Amino acid sequence: xxxxxxxxxxxxxxxxxxxxxxxxxxxxxxxxxxxxxxxxxxxxxxxxxxxxxxxxxxxxxxxxxxxxxxxxxxxxxxxxxxxxxxxxxxxxxxxxxxxxxxxxxxxxxxxxxxxxxxxxxxxxxxxxxxxxxxxxxxxxxxxxxxxxxxxxxxxxxxxxxxxxxxxxxxxxxxxxxxxxxxxxxxxxxxxxxxxxxxxxxxxxxxxxxxxxxxxxxxxxxxxxxxxxxxxxxxxxxxxxxxxxxxxxxxxxxxxxxxxxxxxxxxxxxxxxxxxxxxxxxxxxxxxxxxxxxxxxxxxxxxxxxxxxxxxxxxxxxxxxxxxxxxxxxxxxxxx
Numbered sequence: 001x002x003x004x005x006x007x008x009x010x011x012x013x014x015x016x017x018x019x020x021x022x023x024x025x026x027x028x029x030x031x032x033x034x035x036x037x038x039x040x041x042x043x044x045x046x047x048x049x050x051x052x053x054x055x056x057x058x059x060x061x062x063x064x065x066x067x068x069x070x071x072x073x074x075x076x077x078x079x080x081x082x083x084x085x086x087x088x089x090x091x092x093x094x095x096x097x098x099x100x101x102x103x104x105x106x107x108x109x110x111x112x113x114x115x116x117x118x119x120x121x122x123x124x125x126x127x128x129x130x131x132x133x134x135x136x137x138x139x140x141x142x143x144x145x146x147x148x149x150x151x152x153x154x155x156x157x158x159x160x161x162x163x164x165x166x167x168x169x170x171x172x173x174x175x176x177x178x179x180x181x182x183x184x185x186x187x188x189x190x191x192x193x194x195x196x197x198x199x200x201x202x203x204x205x206x207x208x209x210x211x212x213x214x215x216x217x218x219x220x221x222x223x224x225x226x227x228x229x230x231x232x233x234x235x236x237x238x239x240x241x242x243x244x245x246x247x248x249x250x251x252x253x254x255x256x257x258x259x260x261x262x263x264x265x266x267x268x269x270x271x272x273x274x275x276x277x278x279x280x281x282x283x284x285x286x287x288x289x290x291x292x293x294x295x296x297x298x299x300x301x302x303x304x305x306x307x308x309x310x311x312x313x314x315x316x317x318x319x320x321x322x323x324x325x326x327x328x329x330x331x332x333x334x335x
Contacts, residue, residue, distance in 0.1 A: 003091055003092060004091040004102070004108065004126055007091050007094060007098065007099055007100055007108060008099065008100065008101075008102045008108075009028055009031065009032075009099035009100055009101060010024050010027070010028070010101050010102070011101065011102040011103075012024055012101055012102070012103050012104065012109075012146070013104055013105065014104060014146065020148070021101070021103070021109075021146040021147055021148075022147050022148050022150055022151065024101050024109075025101065025109060025119070025121060025147070025151075025172070026119075028099070028100070028101055028109065028111060028121075029111055029119055029121075031099075032097075032098070032099065032111045033111075035097055035099075036095070036097035036098060036111070037097070038095060038097070038113055039097075039098075039111050039113055042068055042113055042114060042115055043115065043118070045067075045068050046066075046068075046115060046118065049064055049065060049066045050064070050065040050300060051063065051064050051065075052300075054303075054304065054305050054308060055305060056208055056305040056308055056309050057206065057208065057305070057309060058205070058206025058207065058208070059179070059183055059206060059207045059208050059290070060179050060183075060290065061179060061290045061291070061292050061308055062179065062290060062291050062292070063292050063294060063300055063303055064116065064291055064292065064293050064294065064300075065294050065295075065296075065297055065300035066116065066293050066294070066295060067295050067297075068114050068115075068295075069114055069116065069293050069295045070280075070295035070296075071114065071163075072114055072163050072282070073280050073281070073282045073293065073295045074280070074282070074295075082165065082166050087128055087164065087166060087167050088164065089122070089124045089128075089164045089167040089169055090128050090167065091108065091126065094110070095113070098110060098111070098113075100124075103123065103143075103146075104139075104142070106125060106126060106139070107123050107124060107125055107126060107139075108123070108124050108126060109121055109122075109123050109172070110122050110123070110124060112171065116173065116286055116291065116293060117173050117174055117177050118174070119173065119174050120171070120172075120173055121171065121172040121173075122169055122170070122171055122172075123143060123153075123169060123170040123171070123172060124167060124168070124169040125167065125168040125169065128166070128167055129167070129168050130158065130165070130166055130167075130168065131156075131157070131158040131162045131164070131165045131166065131167065131168050131169065132158065132168070132242050133155055133157070133230075133242065133245075133247065134227055134230060134242065136168060137223050137226060137227065138219065138223060140153060140155060140170060140247075140249060141219045141222065141223065141249070141256055142219075143170060143172075144249045144250060144251050144256060145219075145251060145256075147172065147251070148251060149175065149250070149251050149252065150174060150175055151172050151173070151174060151175055151250065152172070152173055152174070152175050152177075152178070152181070152248055152249065152250045153170055153171070153172055153248070153249045153250070154170060154171040154172070154173065154246070154247070154248050154249075154285045154286065155170055155171075155246065155247040155248075155249075155285065156171075156246055156284045156285050157242060157243075157244050157245050157246060157263070158242065159242075159244050159263075159266055160244040160245065160246060160263040160265075160266045160283075160284070160315075161246055161266065161282070161283065161284025161285055161287075162284070171285070173286070175250055177291065178248065178286065178289030178290050178291055179289070179290030179291070180207070180211070180248070180259060180288075180289040180290045181248075181250070181289070183204070183207060183290075184204055184211070184213055184257075184259060189204045189205055189206060189207070190202045190203070190204055190213075191203045191204060191205050196225050196228075197221045197224060197225060198216060198217075198218055198221050199214055199215065199216035199218075199221050199222050199225040200213075200214070200215040200216065201213070201214055201225070201229075201326065203319070203322075208308070208309050208312040208313070209261065209288065209312040209313070209315075209316040210261075210262060210316050210317060210318070210319045210322050211259055211260060211261055212229065212259075212260045212262070212322060212326070213257065213258065213259055213260070214226060214229075214256075214257070214258045214260065215255060215256065215257050215258075216255060216256060217254060217255040217256070219256070222256055222258070226258070226260075229260070229325060229326060230242070230243060230245075232324070232325030232326060232327075233245075233262060233317075233321075233322075233325040235325070236321055236324045236325045237321070243262065243263075244262070244263035244264070244265070244266070244317075245260055245261060245262050245263055246260075246261040246263065246284060246285035246288050247259070247260050247261070247285065248261075248285055248289055259289070261285065261288040261316065262316070262317035262321075262322050262325075263315055263316060263317055264314070264315060264316055264317045264318070265314065265315050266282070266283075266315070267281075267282050267283070267315070268281065268283070268310075268311045268314045268315055269314065270311070276298075279299050279303070279307070279311075280294065280295055280296045280299055281293075281294060281299065281303075281311060283311065283312075283315050288312075288316075292308060
């Protein structure tokens with residue numbers, strides 16, 4: 001506790017009658033923009049971000065040219081590189097000006113210094129521990145509930161988007177920014193709606209990538225179904241470690257809605273090409289949600305619907321494998 005004391009801007013422990021977490025987050029962002037020059041400059045740079053929409057086959061995406069995200073897009077996830085660098089999410093390595101909200105005695109809610117949206121937070125564990133969702137799913141749901149309906153909580157798996165796979169963290173962004181949020185609300189797109197232990201599961205068609213949505217108002221039941229689904233993926237894929245996945249979760253009408261993006265790979269082949277053939281798009285949860293961040297202007301200008309659809313197909317897990325995982329652990333399949 002002593003090593004993070006000078007990093008605490010405010011605290012939130014969930015007690016009623018105190019300030020809301022959402023309100024504290026708004027105050028944190030406003031305060032840090034004034035006291036932390038790097039963050040002020042990052043938010044000023046958002047004014048120069050260029051955005052354009054693309055209509056793909058049955059779904060929409062938004063391309064965002066954001067040069068400030070270059071470090072994130074190119075972040076090395078090689079184990080040797082990770083071992084050799086200092087962890088930039090550990091409290092002792094944070095910038096001097098950076099402060100956070102001490103959240104439920106376990107996490108610091110911090111302003112992301114390279115924001116994608118006008119409010120962008122990173123929620124980091126106060127201890128250095130590996131990125132994984134299974135053992136921390138309850139806190140993921142708690143964070144969604146504490147923030148309320150105006151926010152979306154994001155999780156990137158250690159092998160598919162987390163720029164710090166060695167340190168447990170989530171991200172928080174304002175709701176309504178990712179096209180996928182609206183698209184899964186379209187009942188005509190939903191497929192294979194089923195219910196397991198009071199938790200609804202369904203897929204969605206014509207989105208260009210496979211997803212599974214979980215909805216429920218009982219956090220214990222929701223956690224059990226999610227862990228079973230993850231176990232099903234592990235069994236089908238014959239692996240012991242966490243399967244590659246991204247998760248976006250938000251609160252709607254007092255219930256949780258989680259969008260799970262099972263992944264086949266982290267980056268498309270085009271990311272590793274040389275010269276003009278290279279496309280610097282590194283899909284994490286925000287990209288899977290429909291906001292394709294491109295730190296290179298040439299990629300922003302040349303990417304089209306066909307290219308985006310190809311990237312989604314390449315990095316998403318085959319729908320048949322996902323169906324097998326659900327059938328295996330939840331005694332049902334999505335048709």
